[in-house]
Ligand SMILES: Nc1ncnc2c1ncn2[C@@H]1O[C@H](COP(=O)(O)OP(=O)(O)OP(=O)(O)O)[C@@H](O)[C@H]1O
């Protein structure tokens with residue numbers, strides 16, 4: 486590795502409220518950034534052939550799989566030695582080259598190593614390697630074969646990859662500058678959206694960049710209106726630069742923080758759901774059932790807003806009346822039956838959201854909160870220290886989310902119980918910060 490290496494990391498996410506509605510720019514969502522992060526270490530080296538530049542992305546944890554792309558006379562081609570396609574990597578590289586208008590060989594090759602923190606994947610069959618600063622799970626399988634927990638690895642990957650390439654093409658890159666962060670965000674959204682088939686709201690890329698946020702999306706046509714790259718590379722590059730640098734995306738990212746002494750638990754539920762299929766079914770149901778479906782969305786949105794308001798009230802109370810706040814937290818620690826007006830409001834708002842998603846589940850055939858998850862969430866609501874339990878993101882059979890007091894020990898309350906036999910509590914906390922630069926030494930000599 487060259488001494489010019491740099492490392493960037495970005496957090497995973499949990500969409501606590503706002504699933505489906507956030508696909509429409511009118512509705513606000515609440516996104517918690519997580520302590521599990523994706524990382525990209527980038528370095529450059531002189532190529533043997535000065536007329537050719539290659540960009541190689543390696544995933545040391547997943548069988549050391551490599552994806553190489555060659556830039557020759559302004560054309561980027563996929564290297565014949567790649568064992569599989571990785572659209573997230575390919576779109577990230579193509580858009581970064583287009584944005585910086587890199588036409589010719591740069592006189593060096595670019596190497597990027599990707600690392601993902603343990604919580605992104607089920608740890609079964611892995612070996613942990615560490616160096617006293619970082620620890621990562623290593624698998625003997627390729628990335629597509631290892632079950633994921635749904636924390637947004639692809640959004641994190643695209644965001645750190647884009648940042649790594651920014652740092653090569655603009656060596657003065659400084660992530661503390663807001664406009665720089667926005668450009669990286671915009672470019673990452675374009676790449677992630679193209680790779681994902683233009684389905685998502687972009688909340689995951691926004692959290693990877695900006696951390697925990699109240700998020701309202703940009704208009705989807707910002708990206709879908711880009712010209713076809715295949716028709717004219719020049720048109721595409723100019724439009725892309727204009728979109729990234731000079732266009733107001735009109736999205737909202739307000740920094741948020743879970744109230745003091747509360748924490749988010751995510752339970753991985755050992756099966757999985759396909760977000761794309763769920764979204765397609767819900768969209769069909771929505772369009773076929775207007776105006777009733779819009780009324781249901783309004784109900785859910787009222788629940789979402791009330792939930793966010795109750796988090797804000799708790800934050801306020803912890804600042805303005807710490808004594809009263811302490812009593813509230815202590816009472817919650819002792820019993821889940823404790824009723825305080827703010828806690829009641831929070832529980833009622835989640836109940837309203839869940840009621841409506843169960844209705845959509847029945848009517849649309851999209852299993853957002855199927856009966857087994859209802860049973861599990863209701864059981865969680867009886868555990869001590871639990872304020873609310875819900876299905877994060879698209880719902881389905883992926884995961885459950887619990888907001889609890891910091892003192893709550895879910896392991897001891899659920900261990901050995903049949904109802905929780907499929908649930909693995911992930912080792913995670915909420916974090917405030919999004920994209921950041923890391924120390925290179927923290928990634929060396931993992932063993
Ligand atoms: N460490 C990695 N190395 C290489 N590619 C990765 C890595 N982590 C994720 N990816 C890419 O991201 C894809 C997974 O993205 P996908 O959007 O399906 O899941 P996710 O983002 O983790 O979860 P979700 O979309 O449910 O939030 C992988 O198939 C692979 O292409």
Ligand SMILES: C[C@@](O)(CCOP(=O)(O)O)CC(=O)O
Nearest residue numbers: 504505507685686687878879
């Ligand atoms: C259904 C949706 O609103 C949320 C999907 O969330 P997740 O990928 O299941 O965490 C889609 C989106 O916003 O991209």
